[in-house]
Amino acid sequence: MEPEVVEAEIVLPTYLSFKRVQTYEKYPKGQSRGRHWKHLKQIIQSENYSNYPPDEPTYVSIESPPSMHPCKRICDITGFEAPYYDPRTKLRYANAEVFRTVRSLPNEYVQKYLAMRNAAVVLK
Amino acid sequence: MxxxxxxxxxxxxxxxxxxxxxxxxxxxxxxxxxxxxxxxxxxxxxxxVQRPRHKVTGETVTIVGDHNPALMKYFDCTRSGPRxxxxxxxxxxxxxxxxxxxxxxxxxxxxxxxxxxxxxxxxxxxxxxxxxxxxxxxxxxxxxxxxxxxxxxxxxxxKYNQHHGVCNKDGLAMCPGFTTTHVIPFVDGEPVYKGCCRTNIGGYHVTDHLKQLLSLKYPYHLARFTWEKVEDLKMEHCYIAQDYASEAQLFRRGGKEAEEKTRCWQLPWVPPPTEEPPSEEEIARKAAIRERQGQRLREMAEAKRSSRINELENELHGLEFLLQQLDQVEESDIPSFLSDTGYVSKQEIESARAKVTQSLRKAKGEPKSDQAETERADSANSEKYSLINIPDETLTPEQLVEKKKQLALKSMSEGRQRSKQKRYEEEMQRERRLQLEEEKRLENPELYLEQLHAKYKDLSEKVDQRKRLKTNGNHTNGNNLSGGVGRGERLNAAQRERMRLLTTAAFDRGKGEDTFGARDEDWHLYKLMSRDNDDDDEGPDEDEAELARISSRLQDLDPTFVPKLDTGNAQSAEAVPRSRPLTKEDFQIIFGVERFRCPEILFNPNWIGVDQVGLDEMAGVSIRRLPDKDESLEERLTDSILVTGGSSVFPGMIKRLEAAIRMIRPCGSPIRVVRALDPxxxxxxxxxxxxxxxxxxxxxxxxxxxxxxxxxxxxxxxxxxxx
Incomplete structure (x- = not known):
């Protein structure tokens, strides 16, 4: 290793005296371990929150509800208030000038704009 | 930072x-x-954590946290990003x-x-x-x-801020963090998780939103928007608008205030070397050089011309001298006399002389006198074609040969005369037609124009149709302007037919007995296949010529007339963006609305597709969820709202929250929003x-x-x- 890399100690040493089990012992090299962790969704599922008393706060029950206020619609491109909606691209736009841009956008960009507010067409 | x-x-x-x-x-x-x-x-x-490979040794190492980016050059991070x-x-x-x-x-x-x-x-x-x-x-x-x-x-x-007297033992903790935002009510100094609520939005989403917006706005500078850079931009420039709509309106109208609020990030840009306009002296020098060169060329041409004239004159003199000498020589001695001059007969010498005189005249720049020539030709005809009218029987074999030659010459010159005559007649006819048209126009200009327009329209349609057929074959799908540019679209009908024949020939194998070539017609196939077959440019045909004539006439007569352009060309010219030299402005990243649009998602999570309440409403939700509460507790809660967490450092956050919570609380209730000492x-x-x-x-x-x-x-x- 280069001297400056060693000096900065940016690489985590493999042996640390304060550990009871070293990382290389726990996760031996060359052994495929498969996936040994769960995503948050799977964690939540395995918690069986439905079995809990209803008034007990859980990770799921403290989640905020949807908003009661009417949704403010803004132009996907400029961020101004958007009274209009383009049925072809499904983008919201503020005025005729933006509309021209909207119509000249390639589909890829339209989808990226839509994806920002989670409204893109997802092909599975 | x-x-x-x-x-x-x-x-x-x-x-x-x-x-x-x-x-x-x-x-x-x-x-x-x-x-x-x-x-x-x-x-x-x-x-x-990053787990890159060390480039020299090839071992996988573990790097925790963010380090000096200069040191990361020794590692190959392409296979693993930060996790x-x-x-x-x-x-x-x-x-x-x-x-x-x-x-x-x-x-x-x-x-x-x-x-x-x-x-x-x-x-x-x-x-x-x-x-x-x-x-x-x-x-x-x-x-x-x-x-x-x-x-x-x-x-x-x-609790820390409570100890420092910033907030009370009853209150709300609002914590917009990195990935989530929490609101936790505190009663008697203890958090009540039953009244807690969480929205899955935080600083990460703000940075991500800004990053996406900028990459969509400036696709050419995509590589500049690294996560770290955008994070820095967010912390330095983003703020929370007091009222999003009015702030956006401000930017929409433009003006001085909006300009002041717009930030500009100038990316490194080196101006291209500018070409200095040539000075007066330079122009003069160049002109002088050009002039000198022109002069030299003119002189050369003049010298060449004079030498040619000289040469021709000498030749003429020689020929004339030869003719004079020939007059003095006896008839029988002529062949022997001419043998060393290279000429065969007197006529030949005379014709050579005529030729030389003509070239001399041309070289001297005198106009060719057609009329005189024809007259002379007429007079010369009788002697030139002296043998034609004499019957064959009376002539010697040499004379017969001579007669044949004369006949051919005569027919040729007559043909020339005829074609000249014909051209002249055509000219006359056209003149007459034009005259007729002019008369018609003068008689009734409106009707005439109308007829002309109708004719133009007819013809242009016809020509268009032909063109379309040529390029598009049988596929007249009507919108060949916007149509795709597949292989079939690019070939014309003849080329496509050839392709079809080639493919059928290539794949027409193993279908029973091969009888190709048994009949003569089979071999025509090769003729059809050959490349010579697609004669693309037949030249402008009659219709096109007529169309051009009419359109020019219409342009003369009707000032409002605009000839229909070749639509295909016109469109492509419009679609191709004109390339221009890149300027400083092309390397500027402008933040205007983005500065407050991105943090605004903390208040409007549905702008990025998260269907949950925003920060301001969360306070209301939290109070509503709180069990066994009374009015005085609610008032105590809203009287001590602490805002903490990394995303609460945006300027304008406290004022905005206070205004927004005031809107959802009953009139007159005490509202105090404070920022943590160090969020x-x-x-x-x-x-x-x-x-x-x-x-x-x-x-x-x-x-x-x-x-x-x-x-x-x-x-x-x-x-x-x-x-």
């Missing part, structure tokens, strides 16, 4: 007694570790968590056989028990920690102060407790914040 990593290795680890707890604020963005009772964490670094142990705000990958804890303890200076200190570590509100138990297991089994306490970062921050570090400081309390050990649990009491107990484990 508010966040600065510090990871120098501490040297005083062994000076602390085993009873001094280690305090860890394990946030989704930053990891902070230090000693209980101190006011600053010892080690702070970004909560990420976090967090999914949303819950720790789920404990292998990564282990690397992070390794690094944290190592930098704290730990060098014993185990971590012989109680640990207070933060977690999210209502952490799933699976994550909590895994964390406890990791700390107990791998590091040999004697006892652990889990607490909530926002609660520690609230970023207060959680660690609160935890540090908490862990240094004398009764802290009553809140921890040991390894034995963990294994004895089981998971159900761990789920119910909750710190008492008031001790």
């Amino acid at each position: 508010p966040f600065i990593s510090q990871f120098q290795r501490q040297s005083d680890y062994n000076l602390f007694s085993p009873t001094t707890p280690i305090v860890i604020d394990n946030g989704a963005s930053y990891f902070r570790i230090g000693w209980a009772g101190e006011t600053e964490p010892r080690v702070v670094f970004r909560n990420i 976090s142990a967090f999914d949303s705000n819950v720790v789920y990958q404990f292998e990564i968590m282990e690397y992070i804890l390794d690094f944290g303890f190592d930098r704290m200076g730990a060098n014993g056989l185990e971590i012989d200190h109680p640990v207070l570590i933060t977690e999210c509100v209502c952490n799933p028990v699976q994550s909590r138990s895994k964390m406890a297991e990791l700390l107990f089994e791998t590091y040999g920690v004697p006892s652990i306490a889990f607490g909530v970062d926002a609660a520690f921050s609230y 970023v570090l207060d959680a660690w400081r609160g935890a540090s102060a908490y862990a240094s309390a004398s009764l802290f050990h009553t809140q921890t649990f040991s390894r034995a407790d963990y294994y004895e009491k089981g998971e159900d107990w761990l789920r119910g484990y909750q710190l008492k914040y008031t001790i």
Whole structure:
């Protein structure tokens, strides 16, 4: 290793005296371990929150509800208030000038704009 | 930049007694570790791990946190990006968590056989028990920690500020963090998780939104928008608008105020070398050079001409002299006399003389006198074609040959005469037609114009149709302007037919007996296939010529007439963007609306597709969820709203929140929104102060407790914040 890399100690040493089990012992090299962790969704599922008393706060029950206020619609491109909606691209736009841009956008960009507010067409 | 990593290795680890707890604020963005009772964490670094390969040795190494980017050039990071142990705000990958804890303890200076200190570590509100138990297991089994306490970062921050008199014992803690935003109500100094609410939006989403917006706005500078850079931009420039609509309106109208609020990031740009316009002197010098060259060419041409004239004159003189001599010579001696001059007969010499005179005249620039020539030709005809009218029988074989020659010459000259005549007649006819048209026009100009227009339209349609057929074959789909540019579209009908024949010939094998070539017609196929067949350019045909004539006439007569352009060309010319030299402005990243549009998603999560209430409404939701409350408690809560967490440092946050909460609360209720003393570090400081309390050990649990009491107990484990 280069001297400056060693000096900065940016690489985590493999042996640390304060550990009871070293990382290389726990996760031996060359052994495929498969996936040994769960995503948050799977964690939540395995918690069986439905079995809990209803008034007990859980990770799921403290989640905020949807908003009661009417949704403010803004132009996907400029961020101004958007009274209009383009049925072809499904983008919201503020005025005729933006509309021209909207119509000249390639589909890829339209989808990226839509994806920002989670409204893109997802092909599975 | 508010966040600065510090990871120098501490040297005083062994000076602390085993009873001094280690305090860890394990946030989704930053990891902070230090000693209980101190006011600053010892080690702070970004909560990420990279596992790149060392380029020279090829071994996979582990790098925790963010380091000097200059050192990263020795590593190949293409296969692994920075990874976090967090999914949303819950720790789920404990292998990564282990690397992070390794690094944290190592930098704290730990060098014993185990971590012989109680640990207070933060977690999210209502952490799933699976994550909590895994964390406890990791700390107990791998590091040999004697006892652990889990607490909530926002609660520690609230307690810390409560101790400093910023907020009361009843109040709301609003904590917009990195991945999530929490609102936790406090009653009598204790958090009430029943009244808590969480929206899955935070600083991460703001940065991500800004990054996406900028990359869509400036696709050419995509590589500039790295995560770190955009994060810096967010912290430096983003702010929260007091009222989004009016702020946006301000930018929409433009004007001075909007200009002042617009920030501009100039990317490094080197102006291309400018070409200086040539000076007067230079122009004059160039003109002089050109003039000199022209002069020389003219002189050369003049010299050439004069030498040619000289030559021709000499030749003429020689020929004339020869003719004079010939007159004096006897008839019978002529052949012998001419043998050394290279001419055969007197006529030949005369014709040569005529030719030379003509060229001489041409060289001298005299006009060719056609009329005189024809007259002379007429007079000469009788003697030139002297043998034609004499019957064959009376002639000698030589004369017969001569007669044939004369006949051919005569027919040729007559043909020339005829074609000249014909051309003349055509000219006359056209003249007459034009005259006729002119008369018609004068008679009734409107009708004439109308007819002309109709004719133009007819013809142009016809020509268009022909063109379309030629390029598009039988596929008259009508919109060949916008149509695709597939292979079939590009070939014309003849070319396509050839392709078809070739393919059928290529694949027409093994269908019974091959009888190709048995009939003569089979061989025509090759003729059709040959490339000569597609004669693309037949030249402008009659219709096109007529069309051109009519359109020019219409242009003369009708000032409003615009000839129809070749649509295909016109469109392509419009579509191709004119390339221009890049300017400084092309390398500027302008933030206007983006400055407040991105943080606004904290208040309107549905702008990025998260269907939950925003920060302002969360206060209302939280109060509504709180069990057994009365009006006075509600008032006490809203009278002490503490805003903490990394995303609360946006300018304008407090004012906006106060206004927004005032809108959802009953009129006249007291509302006080305060910012934490240090929204970023207060959680660690609160935890540090908490862990240094004398009764802290009553809140921890040991390894034995963990294994004895089981998971159900761990789920119910909750710190008492008031001790």
